[in-house]
Amino acid sequence: MDDISDIHYGPLPPDSPYVKPFRFHYTQNGKAKSWDLLKVHDSVSIVIFNVSRQRLVFVKQFRPAVYHGLVSAEAGTDGTKIDLKKYPPSLAVTLELCAGIVDKPISWVEIAREEVLEECGYDVPVERLEEIISYRSGVGTSGALQKMFYVEVTDGDKVPSAGGGVDDEIIEVVEYSLEEARNLLQKGKMLSSPPAFLFGVLWFLTHRAPGCTS
Template sequence: MDKITDVVMKPLEKSIYLKPYTMHFTQNGAKKTWDLLSVHDSVAIIVFNVTRNVLILVKQFRPAVYLGKNGITIELCAGIVDKNLSLTEIAREEILEECGYDVPASSLHLIGSYRSGVGTSASIQTAYYCEVTDDMKVSDGGGTDDELIEVVEMTVDDIKKYVTQSCVVKSPPSFLFGIYWFLLNKAPKVNQ
């Protein structure tokens, strides 16, 4: 997954996922411009395997992150809203596709929606929580043919150590939000 070669950077040619814009506006009498993108909204799912008390996460290459480091991130299971389905159904499909668990849509619990990438896109991401068991595992996951996704499992102790590092640059803010929500609301309580 992390063997990246033949990298070439060039201006955006054509994209089905994003549309770049430059906004010209006046704020308090001063003329300004801002570059921004129109992108799809998305879903993100905190997946917790209650059989083994591990969080199910995904590791993947993100070209934008590659500009600043190796480009491999650790994230929540997630996907863009690009189908004519409910957000819950899209989230269910992403769990199956990326993580390999077949869950009923009714097992997804809505956490809420928030803005993502407010400096460039301000799309809306909707977060869910889902508990799975080993019996629900039907494949290795890994995403579609054009994605290289590795399923990562972390114990609650491991995830606490990961998110409390002084530098968590392998993960986006939505990941941190989701993990802290999980730790506050759903993590098994030990020695309390």
């Protein structure tokens, strides 16, 4: 996963299917203002709990945006001056919920079901997926909508040949015990994880974890 080299930057092509930058103009209290925004896909995320082994199921993957955030202070404008020994790509391998973009003409819960199968290898019917909450991510740049789901899986739901992503995705499936998940929320913890991941873990420990009082 972190066998990465030949890092360099380039201009964003206008036909990018994922990101479209633009400038938003408006007038507030009589003053003209503008804000630079990104049009991106809405998305789903899924909190997965394996009841057979009492483990939360997460994914790990290399995130270029996280890596750029780590090295941007000293990288050249084209990215070719990055010291890969000082900043190994493994620093940008993130721990996340199973998730995916909404880019198909099917329901959000069906997209969530597909992501659970493609990324983590569990084949479950949509009826077992519970919608938790909807919220806006990237409120300063995109305001994209994300819906979070919850599903309980068993070892019997596992498809041996599935999981790890599709096409050229490289995704590692990992499992955490309840205690390991609680440790992720310790005060002062430093994680390369998105807020939705932390929110999902906290929601599970508060509302669905075995023994919780909610």
